[in-house]
Amino acid sequence: MPFQLPDLLPTQLELFLRAAGVVLGSAAVGWLLARLFFKALGRYARRESTFLAQAVGRHMCQPASWFLPVLVISFTLPLTLLPSQALEVARRLVETALLTTFAWCLVKAVDVVQALVERYYQITSEDNLRVRKLFTQLQFVKKLTVSLIIFVTLALVLMSFATVRKIGTGLLTSAGIASVIVGFAAQRSISNLLAGFQIAFTQPIRLDDVLVVEGEWGRVEEITFTYVVLRIWDERRLVLPLNYFIEKPFQNWTRTASQLLGTVFLYTDYTIPVAEVRAELQRLVAAHPLWDKRVCVLQVTDSKERTLELRCLVSASNSSQAFDLRCDVREQMVHFIQQHYPESLPKTRTLTAPTDQPFTSAIAAAE
Known part of the structure; x- marks a missing residue:
């Protein structure tokens, strides 16, 4: 008489359905736990206005919604009653998914720490x-x-x-x-x-x-x-x-600091009244919102063949404001010289000898 399997042993289909039910049920339980936890965390964050709870909810919700279901599946996997070989394959897959989702949670935890630091320290x-x-x-x-x-x-x-x-x-x-x-x-x-x-x-x-x-x-x-x-x-x-x-x-x-000095060079004729120009610079800079009240100096830094070099030195709290302040000072100082001392703008002088000079008379006679 041939050997027959007892009717009580589950068939392959029953094993598959049981394993699928255990996995899906465990995943659902894990997903439900994650949803309940982050829903409660969201209510706590709205009531207490804690930035830590808000950051955890914002960064950790998605990875935890994957990690907790896989974690529950890893605990309930023996309940599937799979054969040893199939159970070993399933265990490898679950371990891989568990390691991957846990690493995802760790990466997002680093984002939470970064958000907390950026919250309490403003780079702006x-x-x-x-x-x-x-x-x-x-x-x-x-x-x-x-x-x-x-x-x-x-x-x-x-x-x-x-x-x-x-x-x-x-x-x-x-x-x-x-x-x-x-x-x-x-x-x-x-x-x-x-x-x-x-x-x-x-x-x-x-x-x-x-x-x-x-x-x-x-x-x-x-x-x-x-x-x-x-x-x-x-x-x-x-x-x-x-x-x-x-x-x-x-x-x-x-x-070491964001403070900076800005330089503006002006080139004028030798007839420029330097004291008046210096006074105008001080008046202009004193009323300017970008000046940090540290340095405001005008000096004659060079004398060339046809021009004087005036250097306006002003200070600002950072490089962007120093650049804008330099542009404004340059524009206003040029306008001031144009309006009040136009004769002191750079010019080229040509000296013509009188006609009664001997050298000039000889040239005129030769022509």
């Missing part, structure tokens, strides 16, 4: 030197942390497979030769990475610093692992490698 204020120092380090540390999270997650996912572990063991035996080859190939990238560490902590440049590089004036918009983006005054972007700021000279107008 005028005296923002300490804030720019902090933001420069924060940006570099954030990029490094996110890169490490992604790298570790990828390594854990790959090392969970036996085949990958065997390949990794074989590769370690030739790591000496490989490291030399990779070192030569990635020499420039590694030097840029080390330059990034140096810039982040010694800070020759910071976010929102005003620089003059390659003859271009602009602000530091972004600092990455390998390059710096400089926003030029006319909305262009100048991209420079990090090594540039370690190896080559450049001007940093906000290295």
